[in-house]
Amino acid sequence: MSTADDLLEEDELDETPEADPALHDYVAGALVQLGSPTSRPAAAPDPRVELMGMSQAELEEFAVHTLGEKSFRGKQLFKWIYQKRADDFDAMTDMSKAVRAKLHGIAKISRLAVAEAHHSNDGTIKFLWELHDGLKVESVLIPEVKRMTLCISSQVGCAMGCDFCVTAKGGFTRNLTKGEILGQVVQAQGYADRRITNIVLMGMGEPLLNLDNVIETMDTAQNQSGLGLSHRKITLSTIGLIPQLEELGRRSRINLAVSLHGSTSAARSAIMPINDKYDIGELIAALKAYPLPNRKMITIEYILLRGINDDVRDAHRLARLLRGVRAKVNLIPYNNNPFTEYQRPADRDILAYQEVLMSYGVHTVTRLNRGNDIAAACGQLGGYKQQRPRTRAAEPETQDEG
Ligand code: SAH
Numbered sequence: 001m002s003t004a005d006d007l008l009e010e011d012e013l014d015e016t017p018e019a020d021p022a023l024h025d026y027v028a029g030a031l032v033q034l035g036s037p038t039s040r041p042a043a044a045p046d047p048r049v050e051l052m053g054m055s056q057a058e059l060e061e062f063a064v065h066t067l068g069e070k071s072f073r074g075k076q077l078f079k080w081i082y083q084k085r086a087d088d089f090d091a092m093t094d095m096s097k098a099v100r101a102k103l104h105g106i107a108k109i110s111r112l113a114v115a116e117a118h119h120s121n122d123g124t125i126k127f128l129w130e131l132h133d134g135l136k137v138e139s140v141l142i143p144e145v146k147r148m149t150l151c152i153s154s155q156v157g158c159a160m161g162c163d164f165c166v167t168a169k170g171g172f173t174r175n176l177t178k179g180e181i182l183g184q185v186v187q188a189q190g191y192a193d194r195r196i197t198n199i200v201l202m203g204m205g206e207p208l209l210n211l212d213n214v215i216e217t218m219d220t221a222q223n224q225s226g227l228g229l230s231h232r233k234i235t236l237s238t239i240g241l242i243p244q245l246e247e248l249g250r251r252s253r254i255n256l257a258v259s260l261h262g263s264t265s266a267a268r269s270a271i272m273p274i275n276d277k278y279d280i281g282e283l284i285a286a287l288k289a290y291p292l293p294n295r296k297m298i299t300i301e302y303i304l305l306r307g308i309n310d311d312v313r314d315a316h317r318l319a320r321l322l323r324g325v326r327a328k329v330n331l332i333p334y335n336n337n338p339f340t341e342y343q344r345p346a347d348r349d350i351l352a353y354q355e356v357l358m359s360y361g362v363h364t365v366t367r368l369n370r371g372n373d374i375a376a377a378c379g380q381l382g383g384y385k386q387q388r389p390r391t392r393a394a395e396p397e398t399q400d401e402g
Contacts, residue, residue, distance in 0.1 A: 048106055049062060049066060049106055051077060051109045052109045053178030053179030053180070053182050053220075054081075054220075055219065056074065056226070059075070059078050060074030066106060067099070069102075073099065075225065076092065076095060078223070078225055078226055079225050080092050082182070082186060082226030083225065083226055085189060087109040089103040089104055110183065112129035112180065113130040114130075115129065115136060118376065120374040120376060123142075123143040124140060124141065124143070124374065125140070125141040125188075126139075127141070127184070127187075127191075129187075131156070135173060136156075137176065137184075138203060138204065139184040139203060140203070141191065147197045147198050148194045148198070149196070149197070149198040150185055150199050150200070151201075151202050152184045152199060152201060152203050153203030154175070154176055154204070154209075154213075155206065156172075156174050156176065156204065157170050157172040157204065158172055159171070159172035159209065160206050162239070162259075162261075162271060162272050162273075163270075163271045163340070164271055164303060164340055164342045175205075175213060176205070178220075181217040182217050182220060196227075198229070199221060199234045200236075201234075206239055207237070207238060208238045208239075208245065211244050211248065215248065231253040231255075231293075234254040234255060235254065235256070235299070236252075236254055236255070236257065237299075238258055239274050240258045240278060241274070242278045242282060249291045255296065255299070256290065256299070257298070257299035257330070258283070258287065258298060258301065260283075260300050260301060260302050261305075261309065262280065262309055263309065263314045263317035263318040265280050265281065268280050270308075271305070284321060284325060287325045297326050297363075298325065298327045298328075299329075299330050300327045301332055302318065303332045304333045304345050304350055305344075305345070306342070306345040306346070312352055315357050319356065319359075319360035320360075322362060327362075329357055329362055329363070330365055330367065331353065331357075331364060331366040331367065332366075332367045333345060333367065
């Protein structure tokens with residue numbers, strides 16, 4: 001292989017973050033429970049304008065119409081909030097004392113409270129954030145050689161009810177605000193020893209059900225005056241809601257990952273109720289029509305569940321199903337957890353499944369597992385908050401995955 005080819009391949013890898021098998025290990029999957037919004041005394045409503053989460057255009061609008069200043073003050077605020085991670089107007093030394101005093105009176109830059117931060121011995125950090133109403137969500141920071149990936153949540157809980165997913169067990173509570181979505185990034189960056197290079201929307205919740213906030217915040221994350229991430233470094237994982245998927249394709253260029261997890265309609269419906277609404281066949285058709293900027297591929301996520309969908313015949317069906325879709329497959333051996341009966345397949349079955357896909361020329365990677373010692377892998381987050389884990393009689397606790 002020539003040097004030029006080497007470079008191309010390197011470059012492609014770099015531009016398709018979801019090609020990294022380690023990426024999804026940190027998928028929050030999970031069920032932080034959840035606290036109760038009523039468990040705190042109601043604070044008096046704070047009339048100050050929340051700046052965290054605003055786009056540059058919104059901050060410029062705020063500067064002119066609320067602050068009564070020139071619009072460049074908005075750009076200054078944008079830099080302070082997202083690039084320098086300031087939450088105190090007094091730090092904003094390129095603004096006069098008078099402007100800062102005005103800001104103090106009418107605006108605020110909120111922080112998420114760090115309820116817990118767990119450090120894995122492989123460098124992974126799992127954050128449990130407490131929101132202003134006492135609810136909790138998680139993010140996971142994943143250091144790799146060439147990347148620093150942050151997995152973020154988009155909702156408190158999830159309404160999709162996938163049978164294998166621990167988050168689903170706690171139900172849905174509410175969408176995250178724009179400030180809470182970007183707040184995860186800004187605050188996790190404070191813990192990172194390098195710049196966060198990649199964001200994956202693979203934590204709690206279904207991002208396409210919080211579509212406006214997700215699209216707007218990921219646009220803001222791409223602004224060079226702020227976090228400055230390329231759309232190639234941001235990946236949204238969805239269960240595959242077809243109308244919202246089409247809207248995402250029209251409005252955003254970020255990478256798409258789709259949780260398929262079955263190779264037939266019946267197999268998918270058995271573990272994912274959404275398949276009764278948006279059938280796998282329609283989903284595949286929508287993926288074939290999905291607008292992909294040059295060179296991008298859709299990532300198909302496929303959880304491997306022992307005895308459920310891990311047979312090589314499933315692999316043959318999956319490979320045929322994906323014909324005509326510009327896709328690569330990310331196999332996710334199930335992360336065992338105390339809240340479901342599902343089990344990760346044996347390694348030889350995982351390999352056999354992968355080999356079948358590859359024999360069709362399907363680009364396939366299998367997720368590595370990191371962060372297990374702090375329960376940061378898929379479906380492990382927040383498990384410690386769940387009240388009553390199901391007990392598995394006569395079965396030794398396996399700690400390899402959770
Ligand atoms: N709602 C979105 C994103 C959240 S979950 C979606 O459905 O894609 C991100 C990924 O982790 C999904 O593919 C999900 O199916 C997977 N996941 C959930 N629990 C898991 C577990 N215990 N082990 C492995 N993967 C899991």
